[in-house]
Amino acid sequence: MNWLPLRQEWTGHAEKTLARLPATLQRRIFDAIDLFAETGEGDVIQLHGRDPEEHRLRVGGWRVLFWWKKSERLMRIRRIAPRGDVY
Numbered sequence: 691m692n693w694l695p696l697r698q699e700w701t702g703h704a705e706k707t708l709a710r711l712p713a714t715l716q717r718r719i720f721d722a723i724d725l726f727a728e729t730g731e732g733d734v735i736q737l738h739g740r741d742p743e744e745h746r747l748r749v750g751g752w753r754v755l756f757w758w759k760k761s762e763r764l765m766r767i768r769r770i771a772p773r774g775d776v777y
Contacts, residue, residue: 696765
């Protein structure tokens with residue numbers, strides 16, 4: 691796969707949620723997002739029955755929901771939540 695780095699945009703909701711988490715968990719989430727944005731690696735799936743661009747990144751018991759616009763090289767982080775609160 692010819693992978694180019696993605697630009698990242700964060701919603702206010704995602705930023706606020708992340709700010710409330712312990713520093714070690716914040717770092718794990720940031721690292722997982724950065725890894726996917728830079729290499730395309732990570733536990734990511736496209737969510738079915740939702741916006742066709744919406745994906746989920748799994749980070750332990752947490753989920754990062756984001757829109758991935760391949761044509762624009764854009765990753766927009768929409769929401770961060772525990773697994774049980776996302777689905």
